Amino acid sequence: MYAIELKQQQYQTYILSDDDTQSSVEVVPERGGIVTSWRFQGQEIFYLDVDRFTKPDLSVRGGIPILFPICGNLPDNTYTYSGKQYTLKQHGFARELPWEATEQVTDSLASLTLVLNSNEQTRAVYPFDFQVAFTYQLKGNTIKIQQRYTNHSATPMPFATGLHTYYWTPDKTQLQFEIPASEYWEQHHQTPQPFSGNFDWNKDEIDVAFLSLSGNSATVTDNQRRLQLVLDYDDSYTTLVFWTVKGKDFYCLEPWSAPRNALNTGNHLLELAPGASLTTMVQMRANFF
Numbered sequence: 001m002y003a004i005e006l007k008q009q010q011y012q013t014y015i016l017s018d019d020d021t022q023s024s025v026e027v028v029p030e031r032g033g034i035v036t037s038w039r040f041q042g043q044e045i046f047y048l049d050v051d052r053f054t055k056p057d058l059s060v061r062g063g064i065p066i067l068f069p070i071c072g073n074l075p076d077n078t079y080t081y082s083g084k085q086y087t088l089k090q091h092g093f094a095r096e097l098p099w100e101a102t103e104q105v106t107d108s109l110a111s112l113t114l115v116l117n118s119n120e121q122t123r124a125v126y127p128f129d130f131q132v133a134f135t136y137q138l139k140g141n142t143i144k145i146q147q148r149y150t151n152h153s154a155t156p157m158p159f160a161t162g163l164h165t166y167y168w169t170p171d172k173t174q175l176q177f178e179i180p181a182s183e184y185w186e187q188h189h190q191t192p193q194p195f196s197g198n199f200d201w202n203k204d205e206i207d208v209a210f211l212s213l214s215g216n217s218a219t220v221t222d223n224q225r226r227l228q229l230v231l232d233y234d235d236s237y238t239t240l241v242f243w244t245v246k247g248k249d250f251y252c253l254e255p256w257s258a259p260r261n262a263l264n265t266g267n268h269l270l271e272l273a274p275g276a277s278l279t280t281m282v283q284m285r286a287n288f289f
Helices: 120-125
Strands: 002-008 012-018 023-028 034-040 078-081 084-087 100-105 110-117 130-139 142-151 157-159 166-168 175-178 183-186 192-194 205-210 217-222 227-233 239-245 250-256 270-272 277-288
Touching: 002 110, 012 110, 012 130, 023 110, 023 130, 034 277, 142 270, 217 250, 227 250, 270 277
Parallel strands: none
Antiparallel strands: 002 012, 012 023, 023 034, 078 084, 100 110, 110 130, 130 142, 142 277, 157 270, 166 250, 175 217, 183 192, 183 205, 205 239, 217 227, 227 277, 239 250
């Protein structure tokens, strides 16, 4: 049985549930359209820094922050479009703005659609008229995130998009990775490093990008939790970013459509013609073994 419940907590929270599999997803439209929780068979899959979440002036560390219209940061937080320089903060503005819940479905799955429209605030840093719609779908052990990006401007609209997903783990040394790439680039190094399926957990921070993907699926096995997670993404996503901090019980595996600074370099940048739309899909599946 599928259901959607609306709860008034600090923020209005939509709870999508599938009773048959003890699954649920919590979505907070006004806090950047974020998913804050995903439970399967009664167990939490995501990490959430609750203290940061309660402070509106801080970015959320946890759940699935939405990255749009850029992923990562720009040098000096600036880019140039049509000869004019703009300032845009790391990961863009979608994760900081309120979204609007527009549609609910509870037939054969639990589905909630959220919409973000351009406004004066967004146009000051990103000179385009747009609509972004996210549809979160829960069914059994799977979350599917259907996305639609529409350009309402009279000029082509360049952008990048991504999901900054935080997964909870009690012991990172028990993780095993199957990522469709043989090398990665560290954020502060300009040469690729070979990837053998794991990371050096002694580092204070790991921030790497897999730029040459050979497939549309990645798998993480958490032997401590006896949990296997499968991340699927469509061809719009060209980059997987892995990020974690020593001493924190999370890791992030993030599908990005383009690497850092794409608004300046054009590297894998998506572009929509006036009036055009693009649909993309990311899916996560959980299985305990």
